[in-house]
Every structure is written in structure tokens, then in C-alpha cells.
Amino acid sequence: MNSVASVLRRRAPWMFALSLGLSLVFGVGALLDVAPLQHLNRLSYDQLSRFFTLDRDATRVQVVSIDEASLAALGQWPWPRYRVAELLSRVAEAQPAAIAVDILFSEPDRTSLKALQQTFQDDFGVQLSFSGVPADLQDNDGYLGHVMDQVGAVGARFFALDKSFSVTGGLRTGVGFEGALDALHLPEASGVLDSIPAIASQTRFSGFINSQRDSDGVVRRVPLLMSHQGIVHPSLALAATMRALGLTHGVIESGFVGPSLLLGHLRLPIDDQGQALLRLNADAERYPRSSALDVLSGALPDGALRGKIVLVGVSAAGFNDFHTTALGQVFSGARLQAALAQDLLDASLVRVPRFAGPLQLALCLLCGLLLSFGFFVNRSQGRFALLATTLIVAPLLVGTWLFGAYGIFMPLAGPLLLVVVLSGLAMVTRIVVAQRHEQRWRKRLERSRQVTIESMAAVAETRDPETGAHIKRTQYYVRAIAEELRRTGQDPDLLTPEYIQLLFLSAPLHDIGKVGVPDAILLKPGRLTAEEMAVMQKHAEFGRQIILNTASHLEDDNFLALAADIAGTHHEKWDGTGYPNGLAGTDIPLSGRIMAVADIYDALISRRCYKEPFSHEHSLELMRGLRGSTFEPRILDAFLAIEPQILAIAKRFRDESSGTRRLL
Known part of the structure; x- marks a missing residue:
């Protein structure tokens, strides 16, 4: 909130000028007894008359x-x-x-x-x-x-x-x-x-x-x-x-x-x-x-x-x-x-003092100054609200006492309405400034998240140079699939805009565990043996542990938790035959199920050290055959429903040295 206070102090001159201007407008309006204030004063007089009514018979x-x-x-x-x-x-x-x-x-x-x-x-x-x-x-x-x-x-x-x-x-x-x-x-x-x-x-x-x-x-x-x-x-x-x-x-x-x-x-x-x-x-x-x-x-x-x-x-x-x-x-x-x-x-007639108009003008200026000062001094919204409440309640109590004890009616609509308007504007200003400050803070936080994630992803990319733009493509595939699911009403409580954005930021870390795989296996130009495959499959658990270890040092806003789910479960299969834990169905986190579709599609259309790229059509044909076994049906259906968007992403982030440029 210190930043909010500093913003308010920078804007103090024009805010003070606005407060003084409104104070003069309401004060002069009260002095001239303009119609709206006159109406409010009449309502006040009526209420006081009813409250202090003489409940007795007239005897004279x-x-x-x-x-x-x-x-x-x-x-x-x-x-x-x-x-x-x-x-x-x-x-x-x-x-x-x-x-x-x-x-x-x-x-x-x-x-x-x-x-x-x-x-x-x-x-x-x-x-x-x-x-x-x-x-x-x-x-x-x-x-x-x-x-x-x-x-x-x-x-x-x-x-x-x-x-x-x-x-x-x-x-x-x-x-x-x-x-x-x-x-x-x-x-x-x-x-x-x-x-x-x-x-x-x-x-x-x-x-x-x-x-x-x-x-x-x-x-x-x-x-x-x-x-x-x-x-x-x-x-x-x-x-x-x-x-x-x-x-x-x-x-x-x-x-x-x-x-x-x-x-x-x-x-x-x-x-x-x-x-x-x-x-x-x-x-x-x-x-x-x-x-x-x-x-x-x-x-x-x-x-x-x-x-x-x-x-x-x-x-x-x-x-x-x-x-x-x-x-x-x-x-x-x-x-x-x-x-x-x-x-x-x-002798029970009610008096309105001759100085009631000038007094209202003076009260308007005083209330305007006090509220302006209190607005910039009191960082607590509660203390400012207490000041505004006091400036309303105190005149009302004094006015009520004067009417009941001495038969004096003090018209106070001008200063009271001014306090309501100025305090309302002050609170709205504080809220707007605080929201803008929070938005800037969130943007900085999101940039920090993104930099952290991209830095971690860059580590994995240096170990596996053949992946190229694989990280970028899968990142955008994941977001497109999640947005399609949201559009069709799937998992509305989970697939919020905030969740989808965090999913987008976390996707690049899905293969960070490959930093723990030996180069001889990771870069082998051919199919892996059963023993080598077992080592390779450990990258999912490696990735989850790396991310969780990093996340353990974050006290609040642990945005890496979702990245850990993606890294640890994107090779699980819908029918439970995947790795590393053989999870099945909805036991697999939604983020992992979405990532599996994006990751496998991109692997199929990309060149690897052990294979040539498949065409887009052939890749989709292979994936349809895995519906209900490797992939959750509704997620694959969402992927297929946005085929033009998927193609556009693949072309936008294609590997210039790979076969994807030729095949897409």
C-alpha cells in the first residue's frame, strides 16, 4: 500500500483542487438555498418535527x-x-x-x-x-x-x-x-x-x-x-x-x-x-x-x-x-x-438562524479540507471512513440537539451531502488506484513467472537441441485445447481464464526432467533398448521433483505446482498403461491429459533423432486410433475440433531445419 500512498501523493494537487472546488459549489449552493439542497433540508425539518412532536392537546x-x-x-x-x-x-x-x-x-x-x-x-x-x-x-x-x-x-x-x-x-x-x-x-x-x-x-x-x-x-x-x-x-x-x-x-x-x-x-x-x-x-x-x-x-x-x-x-x-x-x-x-x-x-416557533447560509458555506470548506487531509494522511480505509462518519454524525447530533432543546433548525444538507460525495469519491479513488497498483503488481508477477519458467525450460532445451520450437508449439496447443474445452462448457469450475493462463505459462516445463537423462540415451540416434527406455521414462519423475524442489522455496503463490503436475503426468495414458505411475482416467490431472495430446501430436509431426516427421493427416489418423486408450476422448475431440488453429500454430513456430516446414 506504500506504492498506493505514493501515487495518491503525486496526484494530491489536482485532487485537492477538486475537493476545494466541490466544497465551494456545495457551500455556495447552500448559501443560495438551491432547490435540491432546499428539498433535503425540508425533509430533515419534517423528520425532526415528527421526532420532537408535541404529543399533547392544545389547551389555549x-x-x-x-x-x-x-x-x-x-x-x-x-x-x-x-x-x-x-x-x-x-x-x-x-x-x-x-x-x-x-x-x-x-x-x-x-x-x-x-x-x-x-x-x-x-x-x-x-x-x-x-x-x-x-x-x-x-x-x-x-x-x-x-x-x-x-x-x-x-x-x-x-x-x-x-x-x-x-x-x-x-x-x-x-x-x-x-x-x-x-x-x-x-x-x-x-x-x-x-x-x-x-x-x-x-x-x-x-x-x-x-x-x-x-x-x-x-x-x-x-x-x-x-x-x-x-x-x-x-x-x-x-x-x-x-x-x-x-x-x-x-x-x-x-x-x-x-x-x-x-x-x-x-x-x-x-x-x-x-x-x-x-x-x-x-x-x-x-x-x-x-x-x-x-x-x-x-x-x-x-x-x-x-x-x-x-x-x-x-x-x-x-x-x-x-x-x-x-x-x-x-x-x-x-x-x-x-x-x-x-x-x-x-413561544414554541422554530428559528432558522440568520447565519445558517454562511455557516453551511464555512462547514463545506472545513469538511472539504478535513477530508482532503484525512484522505492523504490516513492510509487505512477504515480510519478515513471513521472520519467521514464523524463529519456526518456530529453535525446531525448537534442539529438534533439544537432543535429539541432550543427550537433551532440548522439546515445542513449542503455540508452533509458534500461529505457523502467527497468520501464516496475518495473511496472510489483509493479502490481504483489500488486496483491499478494490483494489476501492475500482477503483471510484474506474471512476467517473473514467465521468466522463471522460460529460464528453467531453456535448461532442458540446451540438453535436447532437436526439440527446437517444440516447447513453443506445445505451449500454444495446450492453451488452444483448454480454451476449446471451456467454450464447450467442460470443467467450468477448473478451466477459468486464470487457470488457462497458468497452464500456458507452465507447459514449457513438461520435459525439464530430461536434464537428468544421460546424453548417451537422450541423444542416441536410433531406437532405445528396453533398459535405455526405462531410464528415459524417468524424466517425468525427474521433472516433477525438480519443479517441486524449486517450488518448496516459494512461500506464497506457488505457481509451479501446476507445472509439476504437467511434468509428472503428461506421459500417463487414459487406460492406465502410461508412466511413471500408471494413473488412469480422471486420476490423471487435467493438465497432464491436455499436455499428452499436445506433446504426442507435436512429436509425430516433428523430426527426431530416431524418426522422420509424419504428415499432419497421418498424425491425426494415428491419434484417432488412440482415442479412449492413450487420450481422454473429450480432450482429443476438442483438439480435432480446432484443427485449423493447430495447423496455424505449427506453421507459426515450425523448425526451419526440420521436416515440419515441408510436411505442414
């Missing part, structure tokens, strides 16, 4: 819902405004801390007697008159406005950021804001949709009902403050909370971590745009809800609304006023306002 808010049961019993929406006024009066009798109406009354009540008089006058020119009806009940809208004024209810309005609506009523808020307003960059509303003048003009307190969905359709961040014509307006929940606390003013304070909204003793975190991150209870049902029907019928338990902020809204499914939250729960509009009011009263 109550939703009064105009639900399906109310509509079924009292008539479809819109109700006459006097009925809504009656609902607010009943709620006020229960002594709540504040009442907020999450309903926009942007059109006149057409069931009002005054509206009917006007319709008949306009359409038919007829003047309608009513007797016995109090004047305040002849105008439903005016009556509702009067009741909202009497109970001090907070009315709703909607601000448009990209459209202009004419102002149909006064834009009184009932509360104001002071302090470091210049530190905020509030959205500037271009228009407002308000209740009709008969209602809006009598409503002393109001708040906007704008909600804000993220790009994935989930409500996480809600607006608390917006600006219209230079005046800062509160949201409906904020206005109701200030009413419940008896406050007419809120104070904006700017700090190192970001701006805050001070409501009496409450310090509420907001961002530069006057928005707040919700921290919801475990379930929508944790925010208690009562049916408007129960309130109007007097069926509501005593004290159910006392001292609470009551949000009156329409929750029937047909109005589609529902919002998906970070908990995966769906909240109605009124319930979402109630959840925000509860967060305000509990």
Missing part, C-alpha cells in the same frame, strides 16, 4: 367549525349573516380570550331584507316595506358588523402579492408594530380582498389569512407580518393572540441570530420576511374542535371556550380549505390558524 385554542353536521341541520352555506352573528354572540357569551373569524364576507348577503328591497327596486321598480322588523335586523351585513364590533372579533382579509384588488373597506388592523422594522424585508401586498364595507367598517381588529405552501405543497412556514401601503399588518392568528394578551403593539427586535417579535414577555423568532416556522402537535385532533351546531344549540359543555382563543371557520369538505403540514397531517384553515396561535402563546 379552540376551533368552532361550520362543518357538515352544521350545514345539514341549519342550511347550506352561505348562511344568512344574522346566523353567523348569532354564532359569534354565543361564542362571546362563553367568555373566550379572543375571537377570530377565518371567513371572508366579500359579497353582500342576498337574503337580507334590505338587499331584497334593493333588488325589487332595481328589477321591478317596486318599493317593498316591512313592518314589525327592527331596523338592525333588516340589514344582515350591518348586523354582523355590529356584532363583530360588540364582541371584539378579529376579522379576516386576504392580501394579494401579484394582483390588485380594490379596497372595499377600511384597512384597520387594531394593533400596531414598532421597533426595528427597517431590519425586515416584508412582502409588499399589491391589493387586498376584504369583507364588504358594512362589515369591515365596524370590525375594529383584523388579520390576513394568507397561507404559504412550499414547492412540494406542504405548509411549514407561515407569514406573520405583511406590508400594504406602508402599514404592517398581522396575520389572523397573530392579531387574535395580541387580543388575547391585551396588547395593542408588538415590537420588532433585530439580533445576531435573526429578528424577533416581542409580544409582552414573549419573544417569537421570525425571519427577515416576517415568517415563522410552525412546530405542530402530534395530530390535527390535538387542536380541539367544536361544531357550530353545538354552540348554537347550547350543547357545548360549560367552560369549553372560556379563556381560549376561538377560531371560527368553515371546515366542510366541499370548501377544500385544507393544508398538508410537515407532520403529514392535513389541517383545515381554521385549525392551521389555531395551531399558529398556540405556537405564539407557547
Whole structure:
């Protein structure tokens, strides 16, 4: 691995530059809050919200819902405004801390007697008159406005950021804001949709009902403050909370971590745009809800609304006023306002520090430097993995602790994703460099093997000069036969590419044992006597012992073991009549069986001191006659199947001085 480390050190400059470049890319991306990192941060916020969910009932808010049961019993929406006024009066009798109406009354009540008089006058020119009806009940809208004024209810309005609506009523808020307003960059509303003048003009307190969905359709961040014509307006929940606390003013304070909204003793975190991150209870049902029907019928338990902020809204499914939250729960509009009011009263809103973006940039650069340093210093893959794991786990633990203990959410997608990418690239780089180093080492080892084998084979060749290119030809015959066997599915577990290559390298040593045969026998120009043949046959065992003796000095990767098998068994015969040990069938190693075919064929087509060369055709005819006795049938069949390849090898490595040139 020292060589791997040296290679990495040589490549350090450009690898460091790559690491720094990626660190800057991820850091700037985090600073700009680009979409992919923003999405990951949102997922992180959702998981933390679910993990640290407030598993308790909200005790300071109550939703009064105009639900399906109310509509079924009292008539479809819109109700006459006097009925809504009656609902607010009943709620006020229960002594709540504040009442907020999450309903926009942007059109006149057409069931009002005054509206009917006007319709008949306009359409038919007829003047309608009513007797016995109090004047305040002849105008439903005016009556509702009067009741909202009497109970001090907070009315709703909607601000448009990209459209202009004419102002149909006064834009009184009932509360104001002071302090470091210049530190905020509030959205500037271009228009407002308000209740009709008969209602809006009598409503002393109001708040906007704008909600804000993220790009994935989930409500996480809600607006608390917006600006219209230079005046800062509160949201409906904020206005109701200030009413419940008896406050007419809120104070904006700017700090190192970001701006805050001070409501009496409450310090509420907001961002530069006057928005707040919700921290919801475990379930929508944790925010208690009562049916408007129960309130109007007097069926509501005593004290159910006392001292609470009551949000009156329409929750029937047909109005589609529902919002998906970070908990995966769906909240109605009124319930979402109630959840925000509860967060305000509990001061449990979540803060994202103002310096979160620059901090992510700094963390990206720090992580990039640490990983680069650790990559080149730690030779152990395990220690580097530990460093990368620490750089992921430590920020996650700190971020989790800050969220749970202080309600601070630290977006960390940029540095965490950078660590994953850089550590992945580092590990891949180490693996690639190590593999290339191993490949070079293997190539050097194979060259060493080949040199060793060729040197040993050269010794045998000097003793038997008539063999000529016999060693080269048999080497290539053996490989060709083995590859054909592999192609046809023979011995797939043994005939791997590595085995075939080692077989190719080892084949030249098949006759190395001839160095132990006396020259008088080895070089005799004629047939050997029985006694001489017995000595000659010992070359197989001599070869095996020579190779094994050499192999005994190798501690690892004993590549000569296969060469010993070839040298010791290539004269064994399939029927057991061969030498030196009379092995038969599969007791003969596969390498020896393959070598026997290659060796005998080459001996037949080559000149020897005791014979002239046979032709290729005659040699094959003789070998077919030995099928099943000298040769294993399937190996001979493989040899015969590649006859053109065998001929090409014989011609390529032919002996110029022998008869093979003429006969092939």
C-alpha cells in the first residue's frame, strides 16, 4: 500500500483542487438555498418535527367549525349573516380570550331584507316595506358588523402579492408594530380582498389569512407580518393572540441570530420576511374542535371556550380549505390558524438562524479540507471512513440537539451531502488506484513467472537441441485445447481464464526432467533398448521433483505446482498403461491429459533423432486410433475440433531445419 500512498501523493494537487472546488459549489449552493439542497433540508425539518412532536392537546385554542353536521341541520352555506352573528354572540357569551373569524364576507348577503328591497327596486321598480322588523335586523351585513364590533372579533382579509384588488373597506388592523422594522424585508401586498364595507367598517381588529405552501405543497412556514401601503399588518392568528394578551403593539427586535417579535414577555423568532416556522402537535385532533351546531344549540359543555382563543371557520369538505403540514397531517384553515396561535402563546416557533447560509458555506470548506487531509494522511480505509462518519454524525447530533432543546433548525444538507460525495469519491479513488497498483503488481508477477519458467525450460532445451520450437508449439496447443474445452462448457469450475493462463505459462516445463537423462540415451540416434527406455521414462519423475524442489522455496503463490503436475503426468495414458505411475482416467490431472495430446501430436509431426516427421493427416489418423486408450476422448475431440488453429500454430513456430516446414 506504500506504492498506493505514493501515487495518491503525486496526484494530491489536482485532487485537492477538486475537493476545494466541490466544497465551494456545495457551500455556495447552500448559501443560495438551491432547490435540491432546499428539498433535503425540508425533509430533515419534517423528520425532526415528527421526532420532537408535541404529543399533547392544545389547551389555549379552540376551533368552532361550520362543518357538515352544521350545514345539514341549519342550511347550506352561505348562511344568512344574522346566523353567523348569532354564532359569534354565543361564542362571546362563553367568555373566550379572543375571537377570530377565518371567513371572508366579500359579497353582500342576498337574503337580507334590505338587499331584497334593493333588488325589487332595481328589477321591478317596486318599493317593498316591512313592518314589525327592527331596523338592525333588516340589514344582515350591518348586523354582523355590529356584532363583530360588540364582541371584539378579529376579522379576516386576504392580501394579494401579484394582483390588485380594490379596497372595499377600511384597512384597520387594531394593533400596531414598532421597533426595528427597517431590519425586515416584508412582502409588499399589491391589493387586498376584504369583507364588504358594512362589515369591515365596524370590525375594529383584523388579520390576513394568507397561507404559504412550499414547492412540494406542504405548509411549514407561515407569514406573520405583511406590508400594504406602508402599514404592517398581522396575520389572523397573530392579531387574535395580541387580543388575547391585551396588547395593542408588538415590537420588532433585530439580533445576531435573526429578528424577533416581542409580544409582552414573549419573544417569537421570525425571519427577515416576517415568517415563522410552525412546530405542530402530534395530530390535527390535538387542536380541539367544536361544531357550530353545538354552540348554537347550547350543547357545548360549560367552560369549553372560556379563556381560549376561538377560531371560527368553515371546515366542510366541499370548501377544500385544507393544508398538508410537515407532520403529514392535513389541517383545515381554521385549525392551521389555531395551531399558529398556540405556537405564539407557547413561544414554541422554530428559528432558522440568520447565519445558517454562511455557516453551511464555512462547514463545506472545513469538511472539504478535513477530508482532503484525512484522505492523504490516513492510509487505512477504515480510519478515513471513521472520519467521514464523524463529519456526518456530529453535525446531525448537534442539529438534533439544537432543535429539541432550543427550537433551532440548522439546515445542513449542503455540508452533509458534500461529505457523502467527497468520501464516496475518495473511496472510489483509493479502490481504483489500488486496483491499478494490483494489476501492475500482477503483471510484474506474471512476467517473473514467465521468466522463471522460460529460464528453467531453456535448461532442458540446451540438453535436447532437436526439440527446437517444440516447447513453443506445445505451449500454444495446450492453451488452444483448454480454451476449446471451456467454450464447450467442460470443467467450468477448473478451466477459468486464470487457470488457462497458468497452464500456458507452465507447459514449457513438461520435459525439464530430461536434464537428468544421460546424453548417451537422450541423444542416441536410433531406437532405445528396453533398459535405455526405462531410464528415459524417468524424466517425468525427474521433472516433477525438480519443479517441486524449486517450488518448496516459494512461500506464497506457488505457481509451479501446476507445472509439476504437467511434468509428472503428461506421459500417463487414459487406460492406465502410461508412466511413471500408471494413473488412469480422471486420476490423471487435467493438465497432464491436455499436455499428452499436445506433446504426442507435436512429436509425430516433428523430426527426431530416431524418426522422420509424419504428415499432419497421418498424425491425426494415428491419434484417432488412440482415442479412449492413450487420450481422454473429450480432450482429443476438442483438439480435432480446432484443427485449423493447430495447423496455424505449427506453421507459426515450425523448425526451419526440420521436416515440419515441408510436411505442414
